[in-house]
Amino acid sequence: MGFLQRLKDGLKKTKAGFVNKVSNIFTGRTNIDDELFEELEEVLIQADVGVKTTFTLIEKLKEDVEKEEITEPEELMKYFQKELKSLLQNDEGGFNFENDLNIIMVVGVNGAGKTTTIAKIAGRHKEEGKKVMLAAGDTFRAGAIEQLQIWGDRLGVNVISQQEGSDAAAVAYDAVQSARAKGVDLLIVDTAGRLHTQTNLMEELKKVKRVIDREAEAIKAGVEVLLVLDATTGQNAISQAKLFNDAVDVDGVALTKLDGTAKGGIVIAVKNELQIPIKLIGVGEAAEDLQNFDPEEFIEALFSNEE
Ligand SMILES: Nc1nc2c(ncn2[C@@H]2O[C@H](COP(=O)(O)OP(=O)(O)O)[C@@H](O)[C@H]2O)c(=O)[nH]1
Ligand SMILES: [Mg+2]
Numbered sequence: 001m002g003f004l005q006r007l008k009d010g011l012k013k014t015k016a017g018f019v020n021k022v023s024n025i026f027t028g029r030t031n032i033d034d035e036l037f038e039e040l041e042e043v044l045i046q047a048d049v050g051v052k053t054t055f056t057l058i059e060k061l062k063e064d065v066e067k068e069e070i071t072e073p074e075e076l077m078k079y080f081q082k083e084l085k086s087l088l089q090n091d092e093g094g095f096n097f098e099n100d101l102n103i104i105m106v107v108g109v110n111g112a113g114k115t116t117t118i119a120k121i122a123g124r125h126k127e128e129g130k131k132v133m134l135a136a137g138d139t140f141r142a143g144a145i146e147q148l149q150i151w152g153d154r155l156g157v158n159v160i161s162q163q164e165g166s167d168a169a170a171v172a173y174d175a176v177q178s179a180r181a182k183g184v185d186l187l188i189v190d191t192a193g194r195l196h197t198q199t200n201l202m203e204e205l206k207k208v209k210r211v212i213d214r215e216a217e218a219i220k221a222g223v224e225v226l227l228v229l230d231a232t233t234g235q236n237a238i239s240q241a242k243l244f245n246d247a248v249d250v251d252g253v254a255l256t257k258l259d260g261t262a263k264g265g266i267v268i269a270v271k272n273e274l275q276i277p278i279k280l281i282g283v284g285e286a287a288e289d290l291q292n293f294d295p296e297e298f299i300e301a302l303f304s305n306e307e
Helices: 003-010 012-027 034-046 051-068 073-088 114-127 142-155 168-181 198-218 235-248 266-274 295-303
Strands: 102-107 132-135 158-160 186-189 222-230 252-256 278-282 290-292
Touching: 003 012, 003 290, 003 295, 012 034, 012 073, 012 295, 034 051, 034 073, 051 073, 051 266, 073 266, 073 295, 102 114, 102 168, 102 198, 102 235, 114 132, 114 142, 114 186, 114 222, 114 252, 114 278, 114 290, 132 142, 132 168, 142 158, 158 168, 168 186, 168 198, 198 222, 198 235, 222 235, 235 266, 252 266, 266 278
Parallel strands: 102 186, 102 222, 132 158, 132 186, 222 252, 252 278
Antiparallel strands: 278 290
16 A cells, blocks of 8 residues: 555544534525525634634635635635645755654653554664654563563664663663664654653653753754654643643654544644644554655545545
């Protein structure tokens, strides 16, 4: 299956639950009236686009109607897609590594998809011929260390770990040293995501980040923080993102499980309410289902008439 087909398949639920409703609003009437905008507003909010972003979109559409003298609802739908695309612009999908050693610190709550996303990123870069290393920084659960180790074995990638309960910042420190010594191109650091002790978690993550930043600066390694968000958690994902961003300055988001929700509008909310670029989207469990985010392709896949 090709890349675009995977994207389309992964967005099926959103297409059925959101895009088709939007289409019906534009095709099922002859006039552009207040009712059209009210219905659209409702559908957008239901699809997790977020209140603020929904209002922005509606305002822009009303401006388009005036400026372009649009009278046909169906024509306005083209402007709707155009405005969606422009709201998602400036997102550079994927990674742009510029240093000899590049470090990605991966954060997010338990179950968001951190470990699987790490494995997918690692696998992809290994295939491209890069030397990849993983660090088992979720020291809170023995299961998490083991899970990463299994992925490492499967992918043929080194995993730096210590035992359960050890200091995550110490694991990160070891990993950066080892990565440098072994000439690694990409080091990906897993972290804990337990939420019942939120303050402790954020303090721990800050410490890990401080250590990574300090060690990276000394050897001119690149560092970025990737926040993994589960698209099926809707507006919750947005509040989580604010917490993580306050603690560790998030550079990019990986939005997983888009295949599991009809509310793909969350993509637009993440971009606009958080102002954090979406780098990756997950549209399924297979490695190929983690894709670099491309707004153009995303909108095409959503609105295309073909299955
Ligand atoms: N359907 C679907 N499942 C995903 C996706 N990404 C991750 N998962 C699943 O989400 C579950 C939790 O993932 P895990 O990586 O262990 O989360 P962590 O606790 O954040 O490390 C696993 O069963 C993954 O297979 C995705 O894009 N689509
Ligand atoms: Mg994990």
